[in-house]
Amino acid sequence: MNFLEKRILADGIVKPGNVLKVDSFLNHQMDIALIEEIAREFRRRFSEKPINKILTIEASGIGIASLVAREFGVPMVFAKKSKSINIDGEFYVAEVESFTHKTINRVIVSKKFLSADDRILIIDDFLANGCALQGLISIVEEAGATVEGIGIVIEKGFQEGGKVIREKGYPLESLAIVESMDAEKGAICFRQQQNMK
Amino acid sequence: MNFLEKRILADGIVKPGNVLKVDSFLNHQMDIALIEEIAREFRRRFSEKPINKILTIEASGIGIASLVAREFGVPMVFAKKSKSINIDGEFYVAEVESFTHKTINRVIVSKKFLSADDRILIIDDFLANGCALQGLISIVEEAGATVEGIGIVIEKGFQEGGKVIREKGYPLESLAIVESMDAEKGAICFRQQQNMK
Numbered sequence: 001m002n003f004l005e006k007r008i009l010a011d012g013i014v015k016p017g018n019v020l021k022v023d024s025f026l027n028h029q030m031d032i033a034l035i036e037e038i039a040r041e042f043r044r045r046f047s048e049k050p051i052n053k054i055l056t057i058e059a060s061g062i063g064i065a066s067l068v069a070r071e072f073g074v075p076m077v078f079a080k081k082s083k084s085i086n087i088d089g090e091f092y093v094a095e096v097e098s099f100t101h102k103t104i105n106r107v108i109v110s111k112k113f114l115s116a117d118d119r120i121l122i123i124d125d126f127l128a129n130g131c132a133l134q135g136l137i138s139i140v141e142e143a144g145a146t147v148e149g150i151g152i153v154i155e156k157g158f159q160e161g162g163k164v165i166r167e168k169g170y171p172l173e174s175l176a177i178v179e180s181m182d183a184e185k186g187a188i189c190f191r192q193q194q195n196m197k
Numbered sequence: 198m199n200f201l202e203k204r205i206l207a208d209g210i211v212k213p214g215n216v217l218k219v220d221s222f223l224n225h226q227m228d229i230a231l232i233e234e235i236a237r238e239f240r241r242r243f244s245e246k247p248i249n250k251i252l253t254i255e256a257s258g259i260g261i262a263s264l265v266a267r268e269f270g271v272p273m274v275f276a277k278k279s280k281s282i283n284i285d286g287e288f289y290v291a292e293v294e295s296f297t298h299k300t301i302n303r304v305i306v307s308k309k310f311l312s313a314d315d316r317i318l319i320i321d322d323f324l325a326n327g328c329a330l331q332g333l334i335s336i337v338e339e340a341g342a343t344v345e346g347i348g349i350v351i352e353k354g355f356q357e358g359g360k361v362i363r364e365k366g367y368p369l370e371s372l373a374i375v376e377s378m379d380a381e382k383g384a385i386c387f388r389q390q391q392n393m394k
Binding site for chain 2: 023028029030032036077078080109
């Protein structure tokens with residue numbers, strides 16, 4: 001079990017409906033020492049890649065992506081959720097369905113900050129059905145830039161997102177993959193991974 | 198002129214209606230080396246204070262607050278914007294008016310992550326009319342915690358927020374205070390400050 005799986009087992013809270021609450025250390029209160037360890041681990045896993053920019057999506061990806069960007073010594077861009085109907089030609093746009101809120105968000109990145117030369121590492125806190133991630137990938141590719149890697153903190157392995165994205169050939173690394181959860185017993189099963197420290 | 202004022206003058210874009218766009222380095226694309234310098238400067242200014250937690254508000258405060266928290270070696274909490282009408286007793290809540298979007302947001306922090314022992318440094322990217330900041334202050338005080346300091350990256354000195362908060366006695370440090378802007382000439386005037394490096 002790696003440092004993150006240990007922490008999820010210690011402080012994550014399993015709720016009915018396959019909800020995993022990690023708000024005490026990851027996405028409401030943030031344990032910055034843990035996030036630094038996560039950032040170093042992403043650096044290790046993508047050390048061969050010529051990454052020149054980190055891309056994430058607001059809000060909870062931003063804190064993690066900031067520390068990953070610091071580790072790589074590159075800038076970070078966060079995609080914004082936009083309610084505006086009138087988006088002029090200045091933005092790359094993707095439609096993203098929110099599983100939690102049952103709404104469709106428009107996600108935008110200014111064209112000024114993504115170009116064909118960019119070699120992108122996409123970072124996010126969670127991967128479940130993969131809608132947000134697919135939106136970010138489509139924005140990178142619309143810009144003609146390259147997805148060099150995708151780093152996810154927690155993947156819900158019992159949902160489709162990870163499988164679909166791996167099958168398309170993207171280099172996806174999830175630091176913890178939850179295979180199943182049991183709210184009644186408070187049990188969390190992780191998928192075994194080779195690339196573990 | 199300090200490092201941040203120089204950068205604003207070089208890369209900030211003044212738009213009509215007293216809008217200052219800093220999305221190339223602060224709140225869409227983030228120059229992480231600059232944010233680290235900002236974080237170190239906040240550490241210097243609040244070095245005497247017994248700060249044990251950083252508080253900010255999503256989304257654009259999160260990246261800055263993460264690096265400030267790293268500098269202080271403490272956890273960070275970000276207040277969330279909530280659309281839910283049914284907030285149970287688990288959250289501290291403040292109503293915050295958005296100047297940009299002309300809407301009222303409900304801002305929430307879980308009661309688990311703020312307690313009477315906490316000595317808080319509030320961090321945000323912009324201070325204009327001060328509504329978001331007043332909301333964060335009211336949440337800290339509802340928890341019985343102490344506002345040890347407030348660190349703002351860019352204050353619009355021609356709006357009321359900073360004045361009101363200083364008059365209430367809060368230790369507010371803004372790294373750059375814009376006194377006036379002229380979109381036609383592309384001019385930005387900064388307020389002189391003593392506490393400059």
